[in-house]
Amino acid sequence: MAEEGAITVIGTGRIGSVLARAFDAAGREVIIAGRNPAAGAALAASCQMARCLPIRDAAAQAAILVLAVSPEACVPVLADCADVLRSDTIVVSLTNGVSLSALGAVTARPIVKLVPTLAQSVGRGAMPVMAGPNAAPAHIETVMALAALIGMPAWIDDADTRVASNVAGSALALVARFGEAFVAANAGRAAHLSSTDLTAMMAETFGAVSDLVARGHSFAELIAATATPGGVTEAQMAVLDADLPALCERIVDASFSRQSALQTESQARLT
């Protein structure tokens, strides 16, 4: 069964590096492959046990084949190694930029989608998991078990891919952007505190929000407990509330529009 075999990560960029290091640290056999052998060797050297092989050799040994390459490279890279895959290999796609059916057109192996983030480098972060072509429940469970080693997987229906990716994936950047802007606005008025001091405080606050919600407090409770009537926080909340709902709608609209454009571009590349 695929659970105990090698995890091959093709792609040595941002997310390939995160996943290779995280699975390696979790004690799994990791094989790294990329089109740039020096980058693959450097990534392997930063792991405990992982090794680096040429793409087809790495694919041939994969129980789990993770496509951590740019969206436009996913189909050609998978097509190039489809003939060497084992009969029990599960293909894992990470991207919203290529439809799972396009990947299924070049291999009969089961395809499962996983949406990871940088959060997995610290063993945190929700990871939506979706079934693609030929993926049976056992394949999903295998990927879920694997993902549970490095974060918090959640099996979702394909119809919810976009919203789950927004909340579990993009939100890492969106929340960080809010932190960056809020620190900058305060740093501009600070007498002695530096941006570094304020960033550390902001990060601690993010961590506290996470822990409090994990202990059962709703976001609304945190707001009510902090923004006392007539106080300073309530004045700030009024500013935020005036613009935030509409802003969030526009952010979600942008994600759906971009998703459609990416799927159209992907289809155009394949025809």
Ligand SMILES: NC(=O)c1ccc[n+]([C@@H]2O[C@H](COP(=O)([O-])OP(=O)(O)OC[C@H]3O[C@@H](n4cnc5c(N)ncnc54)[C@H](OP(=O)(O)O)[C@@H]3O)[C@@H](O)[C@H]2O)c1
């Ligand atoms: N970053 C994230 O947080 C994140 C989260 C979820 C999903 N994803 C998805 O994960 C994938 C990788 O994203 P990323 O952020 O890691 O991108 P990245 O840092 O730009 O890395 C992309 C990798 O793909 C490799 N590549 C491109 N074309 C290739 C080809 N024809 N053959 C072999 N390798 C090729 C690149 O090789 P070179 O280094 O030689 O250019 C690079 O190692 C994307 O599909 C993205 O949608 C990313």
